[in-house]
Amino acid sequence: xxxxxxxxxxxxxxxxxxxxxxxxxxxxxxxxxxxxxxxxxxxxxxxxxxxxxxxxxxxxxxxxxxxxxxxxxxxxx
Numbered sequence: 001x002x003x004x005x006x007x008x009x010x011x012x013x014x015x016x017x018x019x020x021x022x023x024x025x026x027x028x029x030x031x032x033x034x035x036x037x038x039x040x041x042x043x044x045x046x047x048x049x050x051x052x053x054x055x056x057x058x059x060x061x062x063x064x065x066x067x068x069x070x071x072x073x074x075x076x077x
Contacts, residue, residue, distance in 0.1 A: 031071030037064040 041060040049057055 027071055027074045029071075030067045030069075031074035034064060034067035034071050037067060 037060060041057060041064075044053060044057055044060070047053075
C-alpha cells in the first residue's frame with residue numbers, strides 16, 4: 001500500500017507543476033518578443049515621430065517593457 005504522506009505531497013505538487021507548464025510557453029514567447037520588438041520600432045524612429053505615430057511608438061515601447069518583464073526569467077531553470 002502506498003504511503004499516504006507521499007501521495008499527499010504528490011497531489012499537492014500537481015497544481016504547481018501544471019502552472020509551471022502553462023507559464024513556460026508564455027515566458028518563452030515574451031522573451032523572444034522582447035528581442036524582436038525593437039526591430040519593429042526602429043524604422044518608425046528613423047522615419048521621424050509625428051503626432052499620429054507617437055501613440056504607435058508609445059504602444060510598442062510599452063509592449064516591449066511588458067515583454068521584458070514577462071520573459072525575464074526565461075532560460076534560468
